[in-house]
Amino acid sequence: MSIPDTAPVAPEAIDPVFEGAPQAMLVIDPAQDRVLDANPAACRLFGYDRAALCAARVTDLHPDQRPALIVFSQAVMLKGRYWTRALSPRHATGRELKVEYVGAPFGNDGRLLLTATDLDELRRRNVDSEADFYVRGGIAEWQRVERFFRDIERENQLILSAAGEGIYGVNAEGKTTFVNPAAERMLGWSADELVGQDIHSMVHHSHADGSHYPGHDCPIYGAFRDGQIHTVANEVFWRKDGTAFWVEYTSTPIRDRGAVVGAVVVFRDVSLKREADEKLHAALEEVESLRQKLELENAYLQEEIRAESNHRGIIGTSAAIQSVLRQVELVAPTDATVLVTGESGTGKELIARAIHEASKRLDRPLIRVNCAAIPRELFESEFFGHVKGAFTGALRDRIGRFELADGGTLFLDEVGEIPLELQGKLLRVLQEGQFERVGEERTRNVDVRVIAATNRDLKTEVRRGRFREDLYFRLNVVPIESVPLRERRADLPLLAAHFLRGASRKLKTDGLRLSEGDMRRLSTYDWPGNVRELENMIERAAILARDGRLRIELPDAAGPPAKPAPPAQDITAPALLTDADRRSRDRANILAALHSCGGRVFGPNGAAALLGVKPTTLASRIKVLGISKSAADSAIAETAGN
Structure with missing residues (x-):
């Protein structure tokens, strides 16, 4: 925008006006990009002494504004006088100045005279002028304005008092400037006690665990440094009585003319919400734990049902089996640890199941662990469980067999296969009923009845240093020996008939019968594989049957054939072995x-x-x-x- 042309001013006539003018004046040479002279008012405005200002380039005072300078200079030369507010010179401190330049030619050699007006100063003069106007308007107008501002202040106080959140202000030095009633109630301090004090040292001095909270780490004071809004949801404020409560707060910086002069903090007590969230989280964890436990119980029970689909009870009438059953009846009502020994295939697991089903733990699961099938590096996790991230591949928490069997029975099959270095941990849980999951420090308690089984001679393993003696004595509280089939031949007919019925159901065949000749052949064999071998052989005979006739195929025995088995009532001969x-x-x-x-x-x-x-x-x-x-x-x- 142009200003009407006036007659050019001669340089010699400007000198006294130039030096004493209250407005900042610069003489510049646009072509040479030089400041030729500056009056004292210009030195005060730009923050330089006269020598430094005269040594500066025009573009140094107006960084990144060369195009606007060129346009302004050309407009002045073309129109004779021109003004602009588009140029923003920099103060010596780097602060941007808001000015209005009025330019006019200074002589005929291309020099320009620039008069700079500080717009902030001009705005303040306008405010003072408005105030003078109100003063001149009389006392009534002044009182009206005073009432207006008083009403605004009262409304603000009402808003602060009605707010449910705690609100307080701090200045740039961290001193409290105001506190609303809600903040007084929550903190236990009165406004008089807090205003003018360093509020961080009074209500925000420590973390929830009691450790010191330095003021330079406080997000509230951080608003002074970066001028950003800080929202925090996981810290505590401390009351006057020394107790803490969880808060969520927002610290918003307060600016005056671009400078941060303080902050207003709005906070609320979230202790009840946090407590409810923690209870919900704990409940969800418990539900998830129970869900996993039920899933595992179901999987194990389904596995046990499949494994025991042929038979669930102990079959036999021989004196050896009756002796075992009497031992089962004696030990089942107790919580004593039982060690079942005997050859593979003799039904050690059936004995463990019979003990469990006759015990007071019947309503809880019988969890079977085949110790020989667990890799050495997974023993601890399999027995005691692990938490997510405990080791590579631990993608979620896992319940161990001991925890799964809590309240029930844990059957440790082939217990002699447990690595020596893990036997101590097994001994601890047997003695104390306590364990920790892998990767977790929390100690858990379990109530588990343990039944162990082995086909090894654990006494020999102890002598050889492969099995802990204290663990052996802890397991061998009540020993039960599972008798091999060759020592209970009187039970062969019952067992064979039972297995044949199971095979017939499985193969969906009818009319299969065991003849006396079949039984005589079965009685001549020593059954190194015991009952399991008999079951497999009967199933194989059922598969190979033709026209309702079983095909019993016994392995060739080394040496002379065994003598026929004595009658069912005669059990002395096998027992003499x-x-x-x-x-x-x-x-x-x-x-x-x-x-x-x-x-x-x-x-x-x-x-x-x-x-x-x-x-x-x-x-x-x-x-x-x-x-x-x-x-x-x-x-x-x-x-x-x-």
């Missing part, structure tokens, strides 16, 4: 199986399949019986020679 006799017979049967299978243990044509036992069980039995590689090689050589 010593441990050495049984071991010798088992060794002969295994060597005979190796001889028949060419030394193979695994596979459908291996010795394990022939004996009706698991390959791992047979390998373990070979080790226990001391069958060396040379003996096995001899069996292979005999087969090759034949």
